[in-house]
Amino acid sequence: MGxxxxxxxxxxxxxxxxxxxxxxxxxxxxxGNTLFSFEIVPxxxxxxxxxxxxxxxxxxxxxxxxxxxxxSREEYxxxxxxNGLLNKQLTRMRPGTLGICAxxxxxxxxxxxxxLICGGFTREExxxxxxxCHYLGxxxxxxxxxxxxxxxxxxxxKVGGNKFAVDLVDQIYQLNQGKYLHDVMDIDNKADFCVGxxxxxxKHLESPSLISDLKRLKEKVDAxxxxxxxxxxxxxxxxxxxxxxxxxxxxxxxxxxxxxxxAVQRHLQILPxxxxxxxxxxxxxxxxxxxxxxxIRQVGIEWAIQQSIELKAAGVPVxxxxxxxxxxxxxxxxxxxx
Numbered sequence: 486m487g488x489x490x491x492x493x494x495x496x497x498x499x500x501x502x503x504x505x506x507x508x509x510x511x512x513x514x515x516x517g518n519t520l521f522s523f524e525i526v527p528x529x530x531x532x533x534x535x536x537x538x539x540x541x542x543x544x545x546x547x548x549x550x551x552x553x554x555x556x557s558r559e560e561y562x563x564x565x566x567x568n569g570l571l572n573k574q575l576t577r578m579r580p581g582t583l584g585i586c587a588x589x590x591x592x593x594x595x596x597x598x599x600x601l602i603c604g605g606f607t608r609e610e611x612x613x614x615x616x617x618c619h620y621l622g623x624x625x626x627x628x629x630x631x632x633x634x635x636x637x638x639x640x641x642x643k644v645g646g647n648k649f650a651v652d653l654v655d656q657i658y659q660l661n662q663g664k665y666l667h668d669v670m671d672i673d674n675k676a677d678f679c680v681g682x683x684x685x686x687x688k689h690l691e692s693p694s695l696i697s698d699l700k701r702l703k704e705k706v707d708a709x710x711x712x713x714x715x716x717x718x719x720x721x722x723x724x725x726x727x728x729x730x731x732x733x734x735x736x737x738x739x740x741x742x743x744x745x746x747x748a749v750q751r752h753l754q755i756l757p758x759x760x761x762x763x764x765x766x767x768x769x770x771x772x773x774x775x776x777x778x779x780x781i782r783q784v785g786i787e788w789a790i791q792q793s794i795e796l797k798a799a800g801v802p803v804x805x806x807x808x809x810x811x812x813x814x815x816x817x818x819x820x821x822x823x
Contacts (some may be wrong), residue, residue, distance in 0.1 A: 502616030505622050507679035508594055509711050511550040512739050512802045519797045521823050522741075523815060524553030524598075525807040527581050527721060534588065540812040541593065547819045549598040553627060553714075555807075556582045583614060587621050598681065599622055603653050607645035611656060612666055619676045627681040628653045628710065639691075650707045654680055682706070684713040686727035690761040697731070698699055703734055712738050714805055717745040717756070719788070720765050721795050730810030742796050745807040747785030748813050749778045786817050793822040 513597060527536055541552070586597035599618065601611060618626060630650040647653045658667075663675045676690060682705045685698055691699035703715065713736075718724055729739050747753075754773060756762060773778055775781045793804050804817045804822065 487766075488527065491597075502706065505624055506550070507711070508596070508598065508625050508681060508803075509679055509739065511713075513674065515802070517800060519801055520550055520803040521547040521806075521819055522549045522551055522553070522803050523808045523812075524555060524600075525585075525808055526555050526810050527557070527585050530812075534585065537585065538592070540810060541813050543816045544808075544819065545593060547823045549595060551598050551625060552593075553598040553600065554582050554586050554589070556600040556602050556631075567689055570794070583617055583621070583623075584619075586623055590621070596625055596628050598625040599623065600627040600629055601653060601657075602629045603630035603642055603647040603650065605643055605646070606649060607643055608656060608666055609645065609654065611647065613659065615657065615660055615678070616678065618678070624677055625679045625681070626657065627714070628657060628705075629683055629685075630665075635737070650682060651708050654682060654705050654708040654710050661709070673819075676684055679711045680709055681712050681714055683728065684715045684731070686715050686718045687722040687762050689772040695727075699727075699730055699734055699736070702731065703736055706736050706738055710738065713740045715740065715743045716760060716762070717743050717790070717807060718762060719747075719768055720763070721792055723763075724796070725799070726763050739802045741803040741805050743807060744789055744792060744796075744804045745809070746782075746789040746818060747772060748782050748811070748814060750775075752781075752785075784813060786814050789814075789818045790821045793818060797822060 506514075518540065521544075525537060525541065528534065582599050587601045589595065601614065606612065606614075615626070618624070628650055630647075630653070642648045648807075649657060655677050657680050658677050661678055663672055675702045682702070684702055685692070688695045688698040689701075692701065706713075715724060715727070722740050730804060731740060745756075745767065747756075752821075753769060757764065768784075771788070773782045774782050775784060789806075806818070808815050
């Protein structure tokens with residue numbers, strides 16, 4: 486064997502091609518052990534992807550089988566044209582979800598989960614992104630409606646777009662059957678996406694009740710969703726009650742708890758305002774006693790550790806952390822749990 490062949494053999498041995506797996510397969514293969522996962526936000530336009538890698542690197546020691554990458558919808562910006570005139574333009578401040586997924590998948594040899602949203606996309610544009618995912622070997626997606634634009638009172642879909650998350654789930658399910666928007670294709674290499682959807686232990690902010698919200702979740706599962714990831718919560722009792730009620734109405738898919746540590750004083754105001762969630766009095770009191778954000782951050786870490794330990798002991802399939810571009814607090818939490 487020549488030197489070149491030996492080198493090639495060595496490289497192949499050191500870097501085996503990763504086997505792409507569904508989130509549900511990772512859960513099944515864990516055989517009851519709780520997995521660690523997290524999600525990241527794409528950097529703003531003009532920022533380096535290295536900053537993203539620097540935040541991912543410290544978390545890889547906990548062996549996440551998959552990493553989520555969020556998608557932000559378009560927004561309006563106002564460009565100064567001079568003479569007091571402003572030009573209203575539509576843009577995306579954080580593009581690149583699919584490219585980042587492919588890059589992370591290649592660099593870290595892990596599965597990635599791009600978030601697909603209804604807002605700002607036509608069904609054709611959604612199909613194009615799904616086809617690209619399929620070509621890239623990305624077979625997990627998170628199907629979300631997405632938020633209303635900042636200047637809108639309520640969510641308005643793009644003309645020709647999906648109105649609700651259940652519609653997006655159905656589109657993905659149809660594609661898995663080989664049914665494209667304008668063609669039914671009898672092909673050997675059909676897409677086989679594993680679809681995640683969002684669940685809300687304290688109900689979606691637009692829902693009239695938790696029971697009503699659970700019915701909407703059941704519709705998404707019946708349409709083809711394979712697992713659920715919850716919105717953040719700070720009282721584990723809310724999660725356990727949510728899971729119990731979901732099981733009562735026939736939702737049997739894995740329900741993954743989403744955890745976000747408090748990090749700064751203003752989280753006490755903006756998290757309830759944005760997500761319509763309650764914070765436990767013990768957590769509020771602990772934050773109020775802090776002298777600065779360094780102390781608050783430590784309180785958030787310790788609270789999330791206790792949450793995580795209890796959830797892990799209860800046998801949750803995955804602990805999913807919302808990193809929001811900062812990994813050090815997540816690393817400290819995971820080091821005490823995994």
